[in-house]
Amino acid sequence: MFKDPVYFAVIGLARTVFFAQGLKFTITGMENVPKDSGAVVVTNHTGYMDFTYVGLPFRKFRRYVRFMAKKEIFDHPVAGPIMRSLKHIPVDRTDGSKSFEHAVRLLENDELVGIFPESTISRSFEVKNLKSGAIRMAQRTGKPILPVLIVGSQRVWTKGYPKRLGRTNTPIHMLVLPPWHPEGDPAEATEKLHQIMDEGVRRLWDEYAAAEGPLPTGAYWVPARLGGGAPTFEEAQAEDLKVEAERQRIRHLRTDLAAFAEKLRESGREFSASAREFGDQTKAQLRDATAAMSEESARARLQAKEQTSAMMAQFRQSVEQMADEVAEGAKEGAESIRAATDSIRVAFKEAYEHLEEASIASFEQTQQNVFRLIAQSKLIRDKLPQRVEKLVHGMPKTIILDYATALADDAGQIPDSTAKALLEQAEAGATIVVTHEVDQVPDLSAISAADPYEVAIEKDASPQSVTNAVAVALRELARKPGEAMLFAGRENFAEALMYVGIPAVMVDADWPLIRTADWVVDTAEHGGVAAALEILRKRFEKGDK
Secondary structure (H helix, E strand, O other): OOOHHHHHHEEEEEHHHHHHOOOOOEOHHHHOOOOOOOOOOOOOOOOOOOHHHHHHHHHOHHHHHEEEEEHHHOOOOOHHHHHOOOEEEEOOOOHHHHHHHHHHHHHHHOOEEEOOOOOOOOOOOOOOOOOOOHHHHHHOOOOOEEEEEOOOOHHHOOOOOOOOOOOOOOOEEEEEEEOOOOOOOOOHHOOOOOOOOHHHHHHHHHHHHHHOOOOOOOOOOOHHHHOOOOOOHHHHHHHHHHHHHHHHHHHHHHHHHHHHHHHHHHHHHHHHHHHHHHHHHHHHHHHHHHHHOOOOHHHHHHHHHHHHHHHHHHHHHHHHHHHHHHHOOOOOOOOHHHHHHHHHHHHHHHHHHHHHHHHOHHHHHHHHHHHHHHHHHHHHHHOOOOHHHOOOOOOOOOOEEEEHHHHHHOOOOOOOOHHHHHHHHHHHOOEEEEEEEEEOOOOOHHHHHHHEEEEOOOOOHHHHHHHHHHHHHHHHHHHHHHEEEEEEEHHHHHHHHHOOOOEEEEOOOOOOHHHHOOOEEOOOOOOHHHHHHHHHHHHHOOOOO
């Protein structure tokens, strides 16, 4: 079961390389290596070569660890074929579900699965916060957790420092701890695993210092708590949180792209059905009618055709711009994002092929469908960090919200997420302004602590009247238009949106606003205001320029 000539040969070759490099391995706890059963091998992650070293304790027993590693390694022209031949497991770090199931199958076959529960290299060389995947694998399969800890590999090659792959005579210590069966709540068990690994790594550092001499003060590979130059745990954790936030953003983006592709496919089916209804017979009737139509009817027909052409051009431009900007900004999960945008391009092409005939058969219905798709494409585009960087250069000092279209949901209530975001901005010094119709009594109780300034506007007021009302309010509040952000969705707010420094149009807004919008945000029901303010907060939080 455990014979693997390729793996055995590669490990043998690796040991030859390690010998040439003068690497000095000290391994304790070999008695804890399982001889014939499966286990989840968990390792602290300090260097890029960790997975090649951690397999050494198992070679004596002809046991081979199938490591979970980021899929980008498998795409490398040299490393990729080696990783696949050793049956390691590629992991998409923005969606690890497939790799998790792969690992479970191996464990059920009594294989050893290696995982770095910190997910990425620890810049502090302390044990970072752990993901729960290792615990969930162990609990699902009934296999134990086997901690294998390592110190010294960061001296060979770690994040942010040059690799040292020549003959360095670097000492590397490893400790194999006893197998542990996690029980109970996965989150609590993960905390327990962190404690086990942290205590083990601290013990290993003590042994390393005792065996290899005093740790050099200020050395980049020594933890800060031991007098080294590595970042503190807190400093490293702050950087890791930014990385995780980006991965979370990519997950949401991929979901948005998949949903948009499905909407395109659905619209394509609708356009195709409309085109079929139009049919050859209707086309012939239309040609006959066109020949007999009056000059006025001909002009109307020409105008409708021009409108269709303009709509099609804007549809193409909007979708292509969104796809291009999404692909341009993708770093984490770039391959999956490219696949998603490729899917969108294919779905768009299929929908576009039937669009002209569908618009002839039912212009208004087709037009509304296309307008919604354009709005959705702009919504996805305008969530991109690089997009916000181009549009906004500072946090707004005044936040203006049209009650009916941007602040309240369909039930006339302010969503909790929106209220929380506005209260936070008010506490930070922003002024909250709410516009509403004269005969409307808005329920502002959820944001009463922000002391919102109300602006009553006549029903069906002209765009100029709306702009004047906003301008008067800003003067009375001694606030500058260029430092104001306006959320709105009604057509008569078009001029007011151009008057302020940060215009934000709701995704369900009237089409004239969507058509010219630079920034489209989600509906009130879906927390569009809160999401937009959170994007700005992250962009302009302390120290971020």
